[in-house]
Amino acid sequence: MPKISNKGKQMPESPIRKLVPYSEIAKKKGHKVYHLNIGQPDIKTPEVAMNAIKNVDIKVLEYSHSAGFESYRNKLSAYYKNHGLPIDTADIIITTGGSEALLFAMGSTMDTDDEIIIPEPFYANYNGFSTASGVKVVPVISTIDTGFALPPIADFEKLITSKTKAILICNPGNPTGYLYSKEEMMQLAELVKKHDLFLIADEVYREFTYDGDVHYSVMNIPGIEENAIMIDSVSKRYSMCGARIGCIVSKNKEVMATAMKFAQARLSPPTFAQIASEAALETPQSYFDEVITEYKDRRDTLIAELNEIEGVKVANPKGAFYCIAQLPIDNADAFAQWLLESYDLNGETVMVAPAAGFYSTPGVGLNEVRIAYVLKKEDLIRSVEILKEAIAVYNAK
Numbered sequence: 001m002p003k004i005s006n007k008g009k010q011m012p013e014s015p016i017r018k019l020v021p022y023s024e025i026a027k028k029k030g031h032k033v034y035h036l037n038i039g040q041p042d043i044k045t046p047e048v049a050m051n052a053i054k055n056v057d058i059k060v061l062e063y064s065h066s067a068g069f070e071s072y073r074n075k076l077s078a079y080y081k082n083h084g085l086p087i088d089t090a091d092i093i094i095t096t097g098g099s100e101a102l103l104f105a106m107g108s109t110m111d112t113d114d115e116i117i118i119p120e121p122f123y124a125n126y127n128g129f130s131t132a133s134g135v136k137v138v139p140v141i142s143t144i145d146t147g148f149a150l151p152p153i154a155d156f157e158k159l160i161t162s163k164t165k166a167i168l169i170c171n172p173g174n175p176t177g178y179l180y181s182k183e184e185m186m187q188l189a190e191l192v193k194k195h196d197l198f199l200i201a202d203e204v205y206r207e208f209t210y211d212g213d214v215h216y217s218v219m220n221i222p223g224i225e226e227n228a229i230m231i232d233s234v235s236k237r238y239s240m241c242g243a244r245i246g247c248i249v250s251k252n253k254e255v256m257a258t259a260m261k262f263a264q265a266r267l268s269p270p271t272f273a274q275i276a277s278e279a280a281l282e283t284p285q286s287y288f289d290e291v292i293t294e295y296k297d298r299r300d301t302l303i304a305e306l307n308e309i310e311g312v313k314v315a316n317p318k319g320a321f322y323c324i325a326q327l328p329i330d331n332a333d334a335f336a337q338w339l340l341e342s343y344d345l346n347g348e349t350v351m352v353a354p355a356a357g358f359y360s361t362p363g364v365g366l367n368e369v370r371i372a373y374v375l376k377k378e379d380l381i382r383s384v385e386i387l388k389e390a391i392a393v394y395n396a397k
């Protein structure tokens with residue numbers, strides 16, 4: 001029999017999706033499943049975006065430019081400048097989601113066996129992208145006790161070797177909800193300059209900050225223009241996950257020229273979705289004001305409800321729409337599966353993402369889950385009620 005690659009064998013399963021077969025079993029039994037496991041918002045996509053594709057009159061659905069529509073890149077640059085980010089059209093390549101932008105960033109800056117330092121817990125697919133790129137993830141632990149703040153710079157420095165090429169951060173964080181302060185960003189800037197590293201900042205949740213906190217972008221740090229690479233996406237900003245549009249941004253001309261070769265190899269980003277994404281830039285501010293108010297409300301509800309459960313520890317997220325919760329159980333993987341396979345409260349159960357998959361250090365985060373607050377308030381309240389009962393039943397087994 002022909003053999004599967006080692007790389008293929010090493011590709012990790014997504015902790016967010018691996019329990020899907022069990023949720024399907026629960027649904028077949030007629031149980032309602034509250035999906036707290038996945039960052040699929042229930043927020044409506046802006047009408048301007050949907051109308052743009054409804055009204056489109058295309059005779060030939062052709063390839064676009066490998067860097068994306070020029071009209072879209074121009075408007076995106078204007079959008080960033082309006083938001084205080086000095087990004088020119090030439091600094092942008094449109095990609096098939098932030099996911100492809102991450103692959104281009106790794107492909108353009110790292111060789112096989114090079115190392116990338118990532119504060120953990122981190123977005124689980126960073127493991128997948130790194131494996132696909134042949135890159136080694138070197139985790140630096142951030143803890144629930146500090147709310148997942150940036151680990152001390154000395155912890156990063158201890159891990160830097162001749163193979164280290166980049167530091168990857170997610171800001172605001174998925175799964176932690178942590179928002180790096182300007183001071184933390186400046187510390188990282190100093191570090192990457194000192195060691196000649198790239199600083200890749202995944203900023204796909206940039207708009208989602210609460211309590212008046214302001215997001216400080218990697219593109220705003222003076223003096224690291226050659227080091228900084230920003231990853232962006234329309235998925236969350238406009239609740240357009242299915243569009244599959246994102247971008248890679250950098251002032252470093254060599255990085256962009258290299259990323260462009262990857263972009264050419266895959267020909268172009270999707271045409272219809274670029275039309276929708278370009279139109280989405282016309283979304284009125286009132287849309288974001290409403291969405292942010294809604295998420296803040298959901299966050300406050302979720303955190304308050306979780307804190308009511310004895311033995312649960314949770315860090316208050318400052319941005320994005322996730323939190324990590326420590327539960328009074330021994331193994332979140334087994335618990336999450338049991339919730340779907342063997343438990344229901346009046347025909348309802350919840351699906352959570354076991355957090356161990358968001359760490360690359362083995363044995364860490366075993367009693368933690370990631371919860372996405374992408375459901376409406378009543379559903380969040382009901383979900384936590386189910387979770388509370390379930391923990392009691394599980395521990396009494």
Ligand SMILES: Cc1ncc(COP(=O)(O)O)c(C=O)c1O
Pocket residue numbers: 039096097098099100123170174202204232233234235241244245246
């Ligand atoms: C932190 C982070 N980066 C990147 C992505 C990928 O997003 P996209 O849909 O743009 O590929 C996600 C999706 O959930 C994410 O949470």
